[in-house]
Amino acid sequence: MLRDITLGQYYPADSVIHKLDPRVKLFGTMLYIISLFCFRGIVALLAATVFLFAVIRLSKVPFRFMVKGLRTIMILMLITAVFNLFLTPGEELVSFWKLKITAEGLKNAIVMAVRLTYLILGTSVMTLTTTPNQLTDGLEKALAPLSKIGVPVHAIAMMMSIALRFIPILIEETDKIMKAQMARGADFETGNLIAKVKNMIPLLVPLFVSAFRRADDLAMAMEARCYHGGSGRTKMKPLRYQKRDGLAYLTVTAYLGVVLVCRWFLPWPM
Amino acid sequence: MDAWGRGTVICMSIIRARQLVHEYIRRDEEGNVESISTALDHVDLDVKQGDFIAILGHNGSGKSTLAKHINALLTPSEGTLYVDGMDTSAEENIFPVRQAAGMVFQNPDNQIIASVVEEDVGFGPENIGVPTEEIWRRVEESLAAVGMTKYRHHSPNKLSGGQKQRVAIAGVVAMQPKCIVLDEPTAMLDPNGRADVIRTAHELNREKGVTIILITHYMEEVVDADKVFVMDSGKVVMQGTPRQIFSQVGKLKEYRLDVPQVTILADLLRQSGINIPIGVLTRQELVEAVLRAAQIS
Amino acid sequence: MSIILDKVNYIYSPDTAYQIQALRDINLEIKDGQFIGIIGHTGSGKSTLIQHLNGLMRATSGAIYFHGLDIYDEDFELRELRNRVGLVFQYPEHQLFETTIFDDVCFGPQNQGLTKEEAGLRAFEALRSVGLPEELYYQSPFDLSGGQKRRVAIAGVLAMKPEVLILDEPTAGLDPAGRDEILDLIARMHRERGMTVILVSHSMEDVAKYVDRIVVMNQGQVLYDGVPREVFRHYRELEKIGLAAPQVTYLMHELAAAGLKVDAEATTVEEARACLMEALTGVSSARRDIHRE
Known part of the structure; x- marks a missing residue:
């Protein structure tokens, strides 16, 4: 799927x-x-x-x-x-x-x-x-020059790379939750548009909850490894x-x- | 040195908690205090540099809160906590503390930041401003220490849970900490992954002299520790060698924990009048004890 | 009355470079009322296997019969199959979504087409059977502890009154007491309701203690299938594929090898104790056969 x-x-x-x-x-x-x-x-x-x-x-x-x-x-x-x-x-x-x-x-x-x-x-x-x-x-x-005028370039780049890492994980998770709800009789295919949107709730709520939990965990893990934004940071692969x-x-x-x-x-x- | 760690003797403790209290305060929408729960309740705890320590406790016993204190992710509500001689409540100590005491979390997916193994290991050193050449050296060394060099160019998504946890450990090792706190690192792993992670922790302890604080509820993982602390409702309720701890089967059950199967079996046999010594930990020990008992009878 | 798998194969991403055969010629018969443990290391195909049993995954080849009916037949109602074969996924608490625990448990029965009242009754019954205190029923499921959430999630499947209950590592991440509570709960469902239970687990100790049949999976195939003592007799082979017998089995084998006259095939602490008492004191009264209905 x-x-x-x-x-x-x-x-x-x-x-x-x-x-x-x-x-x-x-x-x-x-x-x-x-x-x-x-x-x-x-x-x-x-x-x-x-x-x-x-x-x-x-x-x-x-x-x-x-x-x-x-x-x-x-x-x-x-x-x-x-x-x-x-x-x-x-x-x-x-x-x-x-x-x-x-x-x-x-x-x-x-x-x-x-x-x-x-x-x-x-x-x-x-x-x-x-x-x-x-x-x-x-x-x-x-x-980088844009950061001089206040654009959070480092933060944007960090967000992009984290998103890239987590997209496959969240896709897999979506698959899992969908199956679990189907095992409880959920139907994601039939019905008109409104019914379909309503039927997505059992998928979307757990997915958001999970995404927030992951974000929370990840923020903590990054902090634990001394992350504090782009200042004073060196690069492994400059x-x-x-x-x-x-x-x-x-x-x-x-x-x-x-x-x-x-x-x-x-x-x-x- | 007196019981409070004061005195003229140089303190060997890497972790020293004195009457440490942590309260989670829950507020309603207006900001009024709704409830206060005490996660750590006047904890005194000393960890000697170079030891392998295990902290046991059921879910919600406060052991994860303690772990977060050691990494200065949380700061004491009351009492003090010194990590490598630094007071964690002082703002300026936060980064030195986090560097001295690294942390590995439970969920392997939610702590790997980069999309390539070696880049993730380099993340910590990058944050603390280590020069590029030095980062590479550390990454190589750390990956070798956890046996993951082969996977350095892989995506973390393609690794097993146990491998991901070892990458996470390498990421901490690369910051050259004196102490690593592992907060239930094996809870989401299968038996093979679990064994790999525990073996890695022991190797780091033995070969690099890193102090290990392993938080877990798998009893088999605790057997080889130097010292075990048992926590219950925010307090340290038992401490001692694994043998001392596991000889108190009844008490452990009270704290919602269990003991290795051989220890339970030895205990049951002793209760039935067989002459088995107290505190049997390994299969080998029980085999010998049973054979001795058989010869006597 | 049973589920029969006949030469079931499943291939992930067929005809690509990433092709993986997850199941190879699986032949199994799951009889009504059995308590089966499926063991195997990660990637052995056990999760894929259980998703075939309620039709969530469709075999690449082979047939599955539920009570004698081919589930891949055009006239066969897959929804009906999912009503009768309940599947509890790993970390089932991650699927909770309603504002109250009670509503969440009602989700399954309502999808079955029951009225609100009927679904409510089912939910009450299920929540009571998993031992959740009644004062929590109308609270948000997100405020519960890990163990409680998991019980609510299991209740969500139980409320559908399945004949077969499949659980994928229901104790993952729980502490020892939480683990025992969940396993005892499952064993009670089996005993009292005569439900067929399939338990996927990593823990040999748990499996040995509860189930009356073990299916060992390796590389998509069924390696062993039998009662626990029979299967754990192959403890050396199990080790080779990254599994192990329960600790006591090793102990008893070592004692037997050292010349002590014991039954080397004990798989639980209780069995080992009885048999050691007999060997050491010569009194066999201590021996209790473990009945597993």
Whole structure:
């Protein structure tokens, strides 16, 4: 049942991409996304393709893992493509019944499909090669300047990493409580919406009680181990930029540069 | 040294409680006191550096409250508690006390913070500002001490209960405490996990000289302790060696505790007129006693 | 009248890298009125097994018959099965949710379609049988002590009047006195109501003291199935799979090996005492057979 849900699907491997500083991957992914939304022309598309597949290759993550992520958004992609295809005004190519396909529509549909696919593939390279912990570490360090203006960056990062640790535990617990209530004749499936919501009470109350108890226990355990917020804390795995991180930044910036140059000077055929 | 710990002799006690009282005050919505329950009732207790101590008591006898005091998670309502010579009621002592006396809790899931074993072990040292290289050294040493090095890159969610508890112990060991309080660490484990955790505690005591305070209600875990305290309704009602404690089967039953099966059997045989010495603790001892009795008859 | 398992297999996440066979060709017959102990270390499949008995989990292959009816038959009412086979999970107090103890115990009977009055009667009866003081009935279950909460949770299942009561480690986390109270309560249910009871436990001492049949699970299979003395005769094999016989069984084996004429198969303190008295004094009057109805 619920245990089939997997979160933070990290794919362990020993690759350059895995070793990169999570901040590089975060900023790199951001720049990559920007590039996807401003590319124009076949040359830029080519650059994006080469860049994406080179990174995938370097990450040593099997391509089928990447494609898995695509399956879930297939429907969304189809809908977007169909809307673009039929609803873009312009030069008519084919028409039947009340629908007509325009050249612009066709172009938009293809561009949208490519953008979405590349977007998913690119971001999944990041999630597949970075553990959730590295990600939160990266976020904490990257957003550190914000703590000067009073944003509790350390606390937010700590909350995120604790949530990541406890989500699987709470999912398992939900499963257990559901079964226990079903053994007492509870019904979680039938009935209309109101009945269904009402039937969730025997599941939700124990789940909240348990979550609060866990939170309480955990807070005490953290205190017992001298936790007192981010001040004066050292790091077991501090983030330090290596040479390869600099190179990675350079590569991504260069790639974005190419895409922008193409957008301004070689926008053909788009 | 007099009975109150005053005097010129250097005190060897790592834990010293004097007339320690803890009251839980329950208030209603307006903040008026609804009820007061006394969880610790004038407790006097001394633990010698390097000892393996067991504290027995049924649920609600006050033993967990005592444990939280030793870690300065709670502070005395009355009386005093010194941990490694530091008064736990002084604000500035809180972190040194927590560093000197580490704590392992009952629920293995609710005390592991990180998603990777080694990072969790490093959590305590990170909090007290240990330099990075030193953290790594301590993590390695602590994981080795509890026999979990093999699992250092694992997610805690994939470990068994006993393994999680050993990770929790490693997390405490990494802070290099003088004393570790284990608050019913085996209550949620299966027999194998239980044995592993108790063995680990004994090893730390023997090899690293860490004082262990084991709170439990499993009698078999107490047999090898240096000293046993029995608590009931917030008071220390019995103390002595395991043999002294377990020779009083009737009294233990009164405190809602029980004794190892061999001890009960030895007691029953003695009551039936067989010549068995008082305070039999292990199977070996009973076998010998029965064989001796058989030869005589 | 019984539950029969015929070649039951269960596989977690089949056809993936994480595939685990939790049950392998389980054949069991659970006769009416038996008091059965299921033992096995963590991951041996015992929890998976008991969830099959009330249809919460569905076997990957094999068949289960309840009173001669195939529970996987399309016409078979699984809800009805859950009414008749009560399952108390580990730490059952974690499932309490109502504002009062009484309402919580009513939850099961009301789901069975009983009227409010009938459900209330059942709740009263169940709460009385678990020995909860009446003045607590209308308090919040969250204010109780651990042992009391557990009794309320067990009452919640008892109120459904099941024919078979299955308990997954009902004494986990309780202190010795609390443990004895719960086990005595269960034994009384068995004795007085003739209920079939299945007790999943880690504690050999508890199992030996109460049950009349032990099923030992290992790696998803039934390793031994028999009366306690028979099963504990294999104490060396049990050790190999991370289990152990009760302490007294070891003691008696050691005494027998040392040449003392004793019944090496005693499994409870009481049996051991009787048999040692006989060996040491030559008087057999002390011997009391332990009847377990």
